[in-house]
Amino acid sequence: MEREVVAVLGIDLGTSSVKVVLLPDGHSHVRDTRAEVPSAAAPQGREQDVRKIIRALNECLAAFPKQQLRRVTRIGVSGQMHGVVFWKTGQACKWTESESGRMFEPAEVSHLVTWEDGRCSKEFLTSIPQPQSHQSVATGFGCATIYWYLKNSPEFLERYNAAGTIHDYVVAMLCDLKHPRMSVQNATSWGYFNSRDKCWNADILRGSGFPVSLLPEIAESGSTAGSTSCEWFSVPSGTEVGVALGDFQCSVYSCMTDTTDAVLNISTSAQLTFSMPSGFEPPETPNHRSALAYFPYFDGNYLAVAASLNGGNVVATFVRMLTQWIAELGLDVPESTIYTQMIKAALLQSSPTLVINPTIFGERHAPDHLASVSNIAATELSLGHVTRALCCGIIQNLHSMLSAQQLIESGVKRIVGSGSALSRNEVLKQEVEKAFPLPVVYRKDVNSAVGAAMVMLHRM
Structure with a gap:
């Protein structure tokens, strides 16, 4: 038997x-x-x-x-x-x-x-x-x-x-x-x-x-x-x-196959992480100004993490704002339709001069540093321009917390992309590949x- x-x-x-x-x-x-x-x-x-x-x-x-x-x-x-x-x-x-x-x-x-x-x-x-x-x-x-x-x-x-x-x-x-x-x-x-x-x-x-x-x-x-x-x-x-x-x-454990991998996860929030060398001990006191945190992993090891409070929730907030505006104009358009159309429109745009700092939820190391928009030009106010600038801003915010240069200097050779917000947003993927000059692979089966x-x- x-x-x-x-x-x-x-x-x-x-x-x-x-x-x-x-x-x-x-x-x-x-x-x-x-x-x-x-x-x-x-x-x-x-x-x-x-x-x-x-x-x-x-x-x-x-x-x-x-x-x-x-x-x-x-x-x-x-x-x-x-x-x-x-x-x-x-x-x-x-x-x-x-x-x-x-x-x-x-x-x-x-x-x-x-x-x-x-x-x-x-x-x-x-x-x-x-x-x-x-x-x-x-x-x-x-x-x-x-x-x-x-x-x-x-x-x-x-x-x-x-x-x-x-x-x-x-x-x-x-x-x-x-x-x-x-x-x-x-x-x-x-x-x-x-x-x-x-x-x-x-x-x-x-x-x-x-x-x-x-x-x-x-x-x-x-x-x-x-x-x-x-x-x-x-x-x-x-x-x-x-x-x-x-x-x-757990999400990192499901996809980090080598210590030279960095993992980028964008779901509700966003995190970019890589593994610290064996034997690393974090500082005894917190650095309140540092955007980089150290999370316990397994076997006494640590992950260096740029943990942003602003990820897919920023895009979702933007979609809800558009839905509310449209409703106030007396129209009824589903959020799913708005999301699909704004991504399509953004794919037609390249790097905008419009700059959106998307930190509407602040950051733990800078709770009072909220969102802003600058370099506003009359020629870049279309839905596509704004959506592209928003997605660019989400990635640039992460990059400001943990740069490509820092990853390379730490021995990172590849970025593994995961998370529901990243997997369904081609514009975010494009902005990741612009900001980080490393091979990027996307995993659909990554989850906690x-x-x-x-x-x-x-x-x-």
């Missing part, structure tokens, strides 16, 4: 969608979460309904044939970094039966405050303690958000006794963890974490009244968090679950769910 081939499930809980992939088959399902909700606490807040995120996850799992899920022996999980969700252990979810199998739904859980959250002003960030870490603290970081609640709504924190990223929450529910476990990757993204010593800045936090009991236990990136406490859909009870990982690191599954395949 032939032995059935085992499989690994990879899950990514992204900013706008959930993706689940099965390896080695490669079968996958994606669902948009549509989870954005208004923030009652702060006008600049960006929050998501955890119930909608888990509903999308459940829909992805339900779409797989049961016989495929019965073969799963390991689960890898990644998700959007920096954000924080709070829950009450023992009451954070309820398990129910459905036609597709056993699944959980959120119960005593807060909204997810995402990485895009803007409630922590520059003034607020200067009022909280400085971290003992190579990583600066920015708005949208988990610890900064907790400080905000501590100072503005302490009664909110009293409702909960655990916190983590959205993917930490999922792992904790699957494994029935009494106290969540967080990878070094996710902990660094929260701030107030020393990645050299692999520990929280507990003394600094405790001294300022921070509720350190909310902080998760730390685990090595790539290690096991636990095993499923019961059958989940048709995934067997006792299946190994990896500690939740950063979506960025695949990377999370690959980690569990290769590293356990």
Whole structure:
């Protein structure tokens, strides 16, 4: 009798969608979460309904044939970094039966405050303690958000006794963890974490009244968090679950085949990264003015990262603006049509003299440096000209954070392009190839769910 081939499930809980992939088959399902909700606490807040995120996850799992899920022996999980969700252990979810199998739904859980959250002003960030870490603290970081609640709504924190990223929450529910476990990757993204010593800045936090009991236990990136406490859909009870990982690191893991590769990802935001030499240690204190950050990777290694807050979200904002203008003129044109037509028009234009600095969301190293338009000429106001200038600006902004010369001097020989915004935008691709005089290859199968599954395949 032939032995059935085992499989690994990879899950990514992204900013706008959930993706689940099965390896080695490669079968996958994606669902948009549509989870954005208004923030009652702060006008600049960006929050998501955890119930909608888990509903999308459940829909992805339900779409797989049961016989495929019965073969799963390991689960890898990644998700959007920096954000924080709070829950009450023992009451954070309820398990129910459905036609597709056993699944959980959120119960005593807060909204997810995402990485895009803007409630922590520059003034607020200067009022909280400085971290003992190579990583600066920015708005949208988990610890900064907790400080905000501590100072503005302490009664909110009293409702909960655990916190983590959205993917930490999922792992904790699957494994029935009494106290969540967080990878070094996710902990660094929260701030107030020393990645050299692999520990929280507990003394600094405790001294300022921070509720350190909310902080998760730390685990090595790539290690096991636990095993499923019961059958989940048709995934067997006792299946190994990896500690939740950063979506960025997992996307890099899925496509960086050589240490001389740089990876350019443009999805909601944008990142350009390359691998630092083995043995590299980041500085002990943050450089607030530097656009380059160092993200923990695997095996004690680091990635040098230009992490921009302005990527596909800038293009999406431009499309929404055009849609609104057209609606105000009494017309109804779908966003998809507007996007297609503006890209077509931009492909007919070459390098514009119109200059758009597209940083409408600021940058972590320069939060007050917002967008601007210059060199405006009457001859370059067509949709094609403006779209071309906008795409050029997105790439030039990244280039200002990490230049082609820096990549070459660091030994980079090739750029691997990935991300939904880049894959569907030929104008962005052209601007990448203009700005970076290196071979560029584009990968369609690059995603964090695949990377999370690959980690569990290769590293356990």
